[in-house]
Amino acid sequence: MIRPRKVFAQHWLKSEKALDAIIQAAECKENDRSANAKGDRILEIGPGTGILTRRLLPLVQSLVAVEIDRDLCQLLAKQLGKTENFLLLQGDFLTLDLPSHLVAFPNFQQPNKVVANIPYNITGPIIEKLLGTIANSNPEPFDSIVLLVQKEVAERLYAKPGSKAFGALSVRVQYLAECELICTVPAAAFHPPPKVDSAVVRLRPRNIEIPALNPRQLENFLKLGFRAKRKMLRNNLQSVIERDRLSHLLEQLEVNPQARAEDLSVQQWVILANELGVGSEE
Numbered sequence: 001m002i003r004p005r006k007v008f009a010q011h012w013l014k015s016e017k018a019l020d021a022i023i024q025a026a027e028c029k030e031n032d033r034s035a036n037a038k039g040d041r042i043l044e045i046g047p048g049t050g051i052l053t054r055r056l057l058p059l060v061q062s063l064v065a066v067e068i069d070r071d072l073c074q075l076l077a078k079q080l081g082k083t084e085n086f087l088l089l090q091g092d093f094l095t096l097d098l099p100s101h102l103v104a105f106p107n108f109q110q111p112n113k114v115v116a117n118i119p120y121n122i123t124g125p126i127i128e129k130l131l132g133t134i135a136n137s138n139p140e141p142f143d144s145i146v147l148l149v150q151k152e153v154a155e156r157l158y159a160k161p162g163s164k165a166f167g168a169l170s171v172r173v174q175y176l177a178e179c180e181l182i183c184t185v186p187a188a189a190f191h192p193p194p195k196v197d198s199a200v201v202r203l204r205p206r207n208i209e210i211p212a213l214n215p216r217q218l219e220n221f222l223k224l225g226f227r228a229k230r231k232m233l234r235n236n237l238q239s240v241i242e243r244d245r246l247s248h249l250l251e252q253l254e255v256n257p258q259a260r261a262e263d264l265s266v267q268q269w270v271i272l273a274n275e276l277g278v279g280s281e282e
Contacts, residue, residue: 002049002071010069012048013117013148015189018200019055025146025182025202026115028059040143043111045093045118045126050076056115057086062108066093094125110140117148120194124153124169131176131205135215138176141205145177151184154199166262168226172219174266175212177203210270218273225261225269232258241276249275 013019030039039061047053047065049072056063062085067073073090080086087108089101102108118126130145132138149157158179159165173179182200187193212218225236233250234243234257247257252275253268264272 002075005069010048010119011190011192011194013051013185013189014191015185018148018183018185018189019052021183021185021200022052022115022117022146022148023055023059025200026056026113027144028056028113030059030061040113041109041111043098043114043116043142045114045116047076047088048072048117050080052115052117053080053086057083061085062087062111064089064098064102064108064111066091066096066098068092094122094129112143114142114145114147116146120150120153120196123147123149127157127173127203131173131203133215134172134175134212134219138205141176143204145203145205146182146200147203148185148198148200150194151197151199154181154201157201157203161265161268162263164262167229168222168261171222171266171269173203175208175270177205179203210267210274212270213274217276218270221273221276222261222269229261231260233261233264234258236261 026040026042028040028042039059042056042060042063044053044056044063044065047067053063053065053076057080064087065076066089067076068091070090073088076088081088087105089096099110102110114130127147130138130142155165156167156169157173158181159167159170180202182202185198185200187195187197189198221237221240224240225233228236234246237246249272250257250259253264253271255264255268
């Protein structure tokens, strides 16, 4: 048995209840030969010992797993290497060019869904690679992304405006995808147990209802607006807009002029940035 390594932030999920919740949230579609319909193509990041992988494989058309740990790759290759719909790639997901690797494997098309228990220390970069950014969204979005993440991060992902958890990350992610909480997972569900509880979330990339006219400017406003959450928005943004003008725009949006950054919804942030003009990047 391979021991979890701290350097890779490894914690083996052992809860059958949590695994069932992840599988159900993935809504995997199997091959239907009678209807000539193809099933889902899954990307799993950090399969570890393969406990989730084994559950997914019978349910999908194909599964591409990306694992950075060489010892785990040897274990997975030995146990699952002969499975026809399983492809294992050894490497760092954050630097891996997945489409170029798949060229050599014609039976494995670009995945349309992501299902993964990801390392908590690189959750942000992984989500950014999967979704893209406000200024540069993923041109080929996934149908859905089901992730097991730290509970505190999950709360920020699906937070509602006006709540303490609602922040710049909430706006950036919710601009690109619908976010929902599937379930919480206690630390005891892992070996070894992490110091925090976890949660399963599902992200569904979507068409942007009101796009930002200048995405980079919106990102800059978010950075400025949330840098001091206890301050009123008009104080945080005074370097880029006069306070009186901002107060007037907030009133037009039916937002209290004394509002803080977390009081604005995603759409209100976009409208605000659009109203302020698209002439500058800063």
